[in-house]
Every structure is written in structure tokens, then in C-alpha cells.
Amino acid sequence: MEEIQIKDGIHILSGISDLTIKGDCGSPYYLWEDANGFVIELDGKTYVVFEDPEDGYRSCGKIDLAKNGEVCTNIFPEQKVLVKYFNGEYKGEWWTSQAWYYEFLNPDTNELILKIGTDNYDDYYPRSILEYHPENLPINK
Numbered sequence: 141m142e143e144i145q146i147k148d149g150i151h152i153l154s155g156i157s158d159l160t161i162k163g164d165c166g167s168p169y170y171l172w173e174d175a176n177g178f179v180i181e182l183d184g185k186t187y188v189v190f191e192d193p194e195d196g197y198r199s200c201g202k203i204d205l206a207k208n209g210e211v212c213t214n215i216f217p218e219q220k221v222l223v224k225y226f227n228g229e230y231k232g233e234w235w236t237s238q239a240w241y242y243e244f245l246n247p248d249t250n251e252l253i254l255k256i257g258t259d260n261y262d263d264y265y266p267r268s269i270l271e272y273h274p275e276n277l278p279i280n281k
Contacts, residue, residue, distance in 0.1 A: 144187070144203045146223055146242060153221045153244065155181035155212035156254070156272065161190055168207040177202075177270060179212040180254070186212060189256040191268035199268035200258040201241065219278050221254075222247040230259065238262035241269050251276035 159179045163171035169188070177190025186206040193199050222245040230239035241257025255271040274280060 144205065146182070146203075146225065148224055149222070150220055150247060151183050151223050151244075152218045153180065153182055153253070153277075154184075154218045155179075155215040156274075157212050157214040159188060159190065159210060161188065161208075169202065169204060175202075177256075178254075178272060179206065179210045181212045181215065186210065189254075189270070191270050198264070198266050200261065200266050201256045201268045201270060203242065203256055216277075216279055220247050221245065222250075226257075239269070246276050246278055246281070248278060249276070249281065253277055 157179050159177045161169055161171060161175045163173040163175060171192060173193045175190040175192055177188060180187050180189060187203060188206050188210055189203045191199050192202050224243045227240040230237050237260040239257060239259040241255055243252060244254035246253060252273055253276045255269055257269040259267045259269050
């Protein structure tokens with residue numbers, strides 16, 4: 141799977157809906173198990189963001205262009221979102237780990253709308269990050 145890069149800055153989000161990707165050896169996302177996530181419409185492109193369960197003990201966040209006919213079913217008026225990418229040392233309350241993630245923020249309030257990535261990726265047990273807060277979309281304020 142090629143690595144998708146979304147540039148930091150203002151983007152247009154026009155839809156997000158739930159998704160379950162069926163895992164099989166022929167999956168275009170190279171999944172052996174089912175994966176939960178979202179289909180998003182960003183800047184006129186359809187992306188899938190999902191939690192790759194890997195082996196049931198480890199998971200990681202993935203983002204890719206839709207490759208299997210996925211369609212976003214929850215479309216709304218275009219919303220400006222601020223996208224920020226982070227890759228490096230993350231300091232939690234009692235721990236430090238390596239993480240990468242995208243944050244989609246409301247540009248007016250700086251509140252989190254969507255976060256996808258992987259925490260603890262430098263360890264034996266990485267953890268997927270997949271958060272969605274529709275109440276923070278500009279249209280819902």
C-alpha cells in the first residue's frame with residue numbers, strides 16, 4: 141500500500157461515513173482480518189481511514205485512497221478543516237512513545253474533528269488511533 145500524504149493546512153471536508161473493510165488475502169488494503177474505519181470525502185477525493193488489526197494484539201492506523209468502490213454515504217455541505225500531521229515523540233500523562241497521526245480540526249475553534257494514526261509505533265504493541273467528533277464540525281456549531 142502506497143503511503144498517502146495529506147499536506148498541513150486548510151482542506152475541504154464534505155463527507156464521512158462508517159466503514160467495515162472485509163479482510164481476505166485479495167483485499168486491496170492487504171488485510172487478513174476485518175477492519176473498522178471511515179470513508180471520507182476530502183478535497184473531492186475519496187479516502188478510507190481504518191484500524192488495521194494486524195494480529196489481534198497489535199493495530200495501526202491506515203489512510204489510503206478508496207480502491208474497492210467505497211462510497212461516502214453521509215455527505216454534508218463543504219466544511220473547511222485544518223489538517224495537521226504529527227510524527228515523533230508523544231508525551232502522555234505517564235509515558236512517552238513514538239506516534240504519527242493526522243488531526244482534522246475546526247479552523248475556528250481548534251477543536252478535534254477526526255484523528256487517525258498509530259501510537260507506540262516503535263514498540264512491539266503499536267495502537268491504532270481512530271477518533272471522530274462530529275459535534276466539532278463547523279456546521280454543527
